[in-house]
Amino acid sequence: MDMNPDLLRGNLELILLSILEAGPLYGLAIIQEAKGRTNGYFDFKEGSLYPALYRLERDGLLVAETGEIGGHGKPRKYYRLTEAGQAQLRHKRQEYAAFQRAMRHVTGGA
Numbered sequence: 001m002d003m004n005p006d007l008l009r010g011n012l013e014l015i016l017l018s019i020l021e022a023g024p025l026y027g028l029a030i031i032q033e034a035k036g037r038t039n040g041y042f043d044f045k046e047g048s049l050y051p052a053l054y055r056l057e058r059d060g061l062l063v064a065e066t067g068e069i070g071g072h073g074k075p076r077k078y079y080r081l082t083e084a085g086q087a088q089l090r091h092k093r094q095e096y097a098a099f100q101r102a103m104r105h106v107t108g109g110a
Contacts (some may be wrong), residue, residue, distance in 0.1 A: 014096055016063065017081065018088040024065070024080035028055065044088065047097055053079055053102050061085035 008015075019025065019033050034042040039070060056062040062079045081089065 003043070008048075011096070012048075013056065013061075014089070014092040016052060016056065017085055017092060020079055020081050020085070020090060024078040026076035026078050030079070041080075053107070056085070059084075061088050088089065 015034060016030065019030055019037070027031060027046065028051075031044045031046075031049060034044055053062065053064075057079070060082060061084055063082050064077045064079050066075050066077050082094050
């Protein structure tokens, strides 16, 4: 089944913060991680990923650092969660859990 872009828009912040919870990643690695964790369901395009990362950085939820981690060639911009980003991730998870419960009640899901 293909991903519904409308569902993604409402959950992109939660997805990105969750992926970056494990540690700093650069853009392409974030795309690959999302795709890998979801068996290809989340296949972000750079045109939607980078504006979201820039917004999260502007909002103080992420910090970007240019560097080379692990000696893999050219320096890249690595994004990592700030303390505010970790707090926002906890908040977003609570919001999402409440939303899921309400949807199950409305749709008759298990």
